[in-house]
Amino acid sequence: MLNKELWKKRIYSILSLDNHPGHIAAGFAVGVFISFTPFFGLHTALAVAAAFLFRLNKLTCITGAWVNTPITMVPVLGISYKLGAFLRGRPIKDLPVSGALEWHNLERYAKSLVLGSSILGFVAAVVSYFLCYYLVLRFRAKDATQAEQAEEMDKVGEELE
16 A cells, blocks of 8 residues: 555655745645545545646645545544634534445534644644655755756746746
8 A cells, every 4th residue: 555665756746846846845735735624535536626626736735635545534524623612612522433435424513523633734834844745845955956947936936847
C-alpha cells in the first residue's frame, strides 16, 4: 500500500514542476483544505473542480486532497465535531457514530462538523502552503537550473514560458 519509491517519485514530480512556487503551494493548500471536509468520496472531484475554478495546479491540488487519509479521518472528524460544537456553544461530547462513516449517519451533526472541519482545514491549509513553498524553494536551490529559474520567477512574479 505504501510504496516508498512511488511516493518519492510523486513528491519529486511535484517539487520539480515548472510553475512558480506560490502557484504550486496554493494548489496544495487548497487540496489540504478540501481533505478536511466531511464530504467523503468527493475530495478528488472537489479538488479538480477547485483547481479549474481557481486556475491552480491540478496535480498539487489533488495531492493535497489526499493528505487526510481514511486512517486519519476518524480522529479529525472527532476533533472537528468538538471544535464546531464548542464554537456553537453546544455541550462538548464525543461524536457518536453508529455504523459506517456515511453522511446519513453524520447528518444531525453537520453544522458542528462543517464549522470545525472548516477551521481545522483552514489552519492546515495555511501551514501546508508555507511548508510546500519552503520545500519547493529548498528543492530548487539544490539544482542549479531550477534555482536560476526560481530566481527569475521571483523577479518576474509569475510563471515563465
